[in-house]
Amino acid sequence: MSPEKRKIFLDVFGSLKQRVLWKFENESVPNLPANVMMKSWLPQADILAHPNVKVFFGHGGTNGVIEAMHYGVPMLGMAIYSDQYHHVNQGKKAGYLLDLDYRKVTEEELRESLLELIENPKYRNNMKQASKVFRDRPLSAMDTAMYWINYVIEHQGAPHMVSAGVHLPWYQFYLLDIVALGLGCILLPILLLLLICRRRRAQKKTKQE
Incomplete structure (x- = not known):
């Protein structure tokens, strides 16, 4: 990330009244705003599970979108490549995500998008509805995984289910x-x-x- 682009993010994050957690490879960034904590690693799922989290800002990867949906946190997406664009577009259609173009993002666009997601309840409500649909399943993800592991063991590799x-x-x-x-x-x-x-x-x- 160029210093110019990083300054845009830091200026906007520093102007927010909320606390910002930023996963970034360099923890020694100069002039870090007081409300910004920057770490090379953060427990993403645990943070998203906290009830005070307002917005999840990410690149729209599969795991991030699933975790945000599971915990009902609206998103600001900035896709970089591959399937991220698809996830971001799906989130926009569902009404729980706003997107930005990394190459063209400005300080004004970033601030307006974050404030819109924080202050407009429709994005959180739409994400809560998406979370309800996502969670409505006969078994949890872990129970489903354990069922199929036991199934394969019980049927000696389940050769009848092997792809042709x-x-x-x-x-x-x-x-x-x-x-x-x-x-x-x-x-x-x-x-x-x-x-x-x-x-x-x-x-x-x-x-x-």
Whole structure:
């Protein structure tokens, strides 16, 4: 993170009346606001479980979104790559998340987004509803995991549940046969067209001679 970008975050965090916990690799950042605690590691799930947490600011990774949803904490998402954009967009549609573009974020946008999430109860209410749906299951995540572990042990590896992909040849597993067929369908007409053009050119040259 560039010093300019870091200053934006610190200036905004320092202007809030709330306490800010920031997971950052460098704990010796100069001019750290009094209300900001910066640590290289923080117990994220335990913090999100605290009833006083107002907003979770993250990149929209799978684990972070699941934990925030589990504990009903609205999010400010700043996706960087891959599936993070999908999670952030889903959160926006559900109404429990606001997003920012890391490349273009300004101090005003960051402050307005944080205050909107903190002061407008609709985001927390939407996240509480999403949390209720997420938690409404016949077994907890741990009980579900234990059930299937015991199931596999009881049925000696549960071979009847093994994916058919395990038994496929490597070229079929990676769909190389499909890729080869597709390339053949594309390249064969091109090769035929080139041969026809070359033959006609040869015939035309023969007639001219």
